[in-house]
Amino acid sequence: MVMEYEAVIGLETHVQLKTKSKMWCGCANAFGSPPNTNVCPVCLGMPGVLPVANEEALRLTALTGLLLNCDVPKRSKFDRKNYFYPDVPKNYQVTQYDQPTTRQGYVDFEFQGGISRVRITRAHLEEDVGKNFHFDRFSGVDFNRAGVPLLEIVSEPDLTSADMAYEYLNALKDILMHGGISDCDMEKGMVRCDVNVSVRPRGSETLGAKIEIKNMNSFSGVRKALEYEIPRQIDVVTKGGRLLQSTRRWDDIAGVTEEMRTKEHAHDYRYFPEPDLMPFEPTDSWLGQIRSRVIELPLARKERFRRDYQLPASDAETFKNDVVLGNYFEGIARQSKNPKAVANWVINNLRARLSETNEKAARENVVETESEPALMTLADLKFSPGFINELVGLTESGRISSKIAQDVFNEMFSTGESPTAIVERKGLAQVSDTGAIEKFCDEVIAANPGPAADFKAGKEAALNFLKGQVMKASKGKANPGLVGEILTRKLKG
Ligand SMILES: [Zn+2]
Numbered sequence: 001m002v003m004e005y006e007a008v009i010g011l012e013t014h015v016q017l018k019t020k021s022k023m024w025c026g027c028a029n030a031f032g033s034p035p036n037t038n039v040c041p042v043c044l045g046m047p048g049v050l051p052v053a054n055e056e057a058l059r060l061t062a063l064t065g066l067l068l069n070c071d072v073p074k075r076s077k078f079d080r081k082n083y084f085y086p087d088v089p090k091n092y093q094v095t096q097y098d099q100p101t102t103r104q105g106y107v108d109f110e111f112q113g114g115i116s117r118v119r120i121t122r123a124h125l126e127e128d129v130g131k132n133f134h135f136d137r138f139s140g141v142d143f144n145r146a147g148v149p150l151l152e153i154v155s156e157p158d159l160t161s162a163d164m165a166y167e168y169l170n171a172l173k174d175i176l177m178h179g180g181i182s183d184c185d186m187e188k189g190m191v192r193c194d195v196n197v198s199v200r201p202r203g204s205e206t207l208g209a210k211i212e213i214k215n216m217n218s219f220s221g222v223r224k225a226l227e228y229e230i231p232r233q234i235d236v237v238t239k240g241g242r243l244l245q246s247t248r249r250w251d252d253i254a255g256v257t258e259e260m261r262t263k264e265h266a267h268d269y270r271y272f273p274e275p276d277l278m279p280f281e282p283t284d285s286w287l288g289q290i291r292s293r294v295i296e297l298p299l300a301r302k303e304r305f306r307r308d309y310q311l312p313a314s315d316a317e318t319f320k321n322d323v324v325l326g327n328y329f330e331g332i333a334r335q336s337k338n339p340k341a342v343a344n345w346v347i348n349n350l351r352a353r354l355s356e357t358n359e360k361a362a363r364e365n366v367v368e369t370e371s372e373p374a375l376m377t378l379a380d381l382k383f384s385p386g387f388i389n390e391l392v393g394l395t396e397s398g399r400i401s402s403k404i405a406q407d408v409f410n411e412m413f414s415t416g417e418s419p420t421a422i423v424e425r426k427g428l429a430q431v432s433d434t435g436a437i438e439k440f441c442d443e444v445i446a447a448n449p450g451p452a453a454d455f456k457a458g459k460e461a462a463l464n465f466l467k468g469q470v471m472k473a474s475k476g477k478a479n480p481g482l483v484g485e486i487l488t489r490k491l492k493g
Pocket of ligand 1: 025040043147
């Protein structure tokens with residue numbers, strides 16, 4: 001019998017917090033400044049300096065805890081993790097060892113058509129390190145990043161595949177971005193991941209040797225590394241080999257993981273409590289203020305939009321990702337009997353027109369170098385949101401055809417005039433007056449004897465051509481249902 005193996009995966013996700021200043025000093029937390037310009041004696045690790053905790057970083061950590069369904073204990077503390085490396089000027093990193101600010105939560109996310117849950121062990125606060133640069137003949141260190149507040153979110157080993165890890169990471173990123181915790185810009189290294197992965201016979205309770213893949217800076221990289229590493233480990237054990245607890249790195253170009261060091265060479269960090277910082281003891285009122293910043297989680301929002309407005313998953317996904325557009329939709333949909341139609345206008349017409357307008361503005365402004373054109377947003381719309389409901393009403397009642405409705409929308413977008421006013425001013429109301437339609441039909445039949453004869457001879461398709469001609473003659477205003485009925489009656493009668 002062939003033994004089946006399963007993967008056991010846990011992730012440590014590092015996220016830079018969205019604060020104005022660094023964790024222990026007043027230096028700017030900014031990406032892209034010239035090397036070593038956002039530095040001071042504190043973040044350069046000079047002797048004798050004292051750290052002062054960044055209050056907003058503490059708030060964002062507690063807020064992350066609440067968003068990830070964690071406990072925020074009454075007391076947490078900071079510890080020193082001691083090691084030497086050129087990008088750590090103090091020779092230790094301040095982190096949280098045994099008493100983190102948040103612990104024991106979970107993240108729910110969509111996976112393979114259902115909802116999966118990954119438990120969160122802890123999310124603790126620490127500081128980022130500097131960055132080494134290697135040139136042809138020398139190396140340099142940029143300390144701008146040293147001391148930037150960093151959150152490490154540790155998951156339980158609840159993930160079982162590369163795809164599942166990928167979906168979890170995306171869900172986590174959604175929560176952190178929408179919650180205002182981090183911009184999560186992968187290109188700027190704001191999110192990095194360490195992956196712990198082992199394999200074991202399916203159904204076994206014991207964990208295999210834990211292998212860590214360090215410093216992944218993209219989610220697709222995590223997925224690719226796991227797609228390589230899981231079969232590699234299964235291959236070793238099925239051939240009777242033994243895996244050792246070790247650390248590996250992912251080579252994205254070669255598409256392989258490589259061993260960096262085994263357990264025998266693991267660091268002993270000699271953690272001890274940070275003597276320069278008080279333990280952190282949040283009060284109930286402080287936590288109460290944080291609670292008021294908790295947002296509706298993206299997954300809950302998507303489910304609510306599907307349930308309350310009977311939207312298809314794709315529309316709900318759009319409004320989950322674009323919170324401002326979703327809120328705009330919701331303001332209108334609450335007053336509407338047909339939210340699905342409102343969603344169509346908002347997504348297919350309004351959003352499309354906004355991006356068209358902005359793209360056009362961007363093209364016309366290419367010569368202007370420094371100043372980018374201000375983007376047109378929902379706040380700049382000339383028409384009132386209620387007009388979308390009015391437009392839906394006009395179409396549903398048959399006063400205007402859906403084709404005319406598109407023209408009315410465009411007019412309303414450009415001028416801000418109400419749909420009813422536009423229809424009246426331009427005489428766009430659908431013609432449902434049978435006398436008028438009969439007249440158009442007679443004219444079209446007389447002018448097109450060939451197709452008329454074809455239809456009489458049983459060629460059903462010829463009717464569509466004649467219908468099209470009547471619609472054209474009426475400038476799109478004839479009620480298409482009535483046109484079909486009258487033409488059929490006249491030709492068959
Ligand atoms: Zn500093």
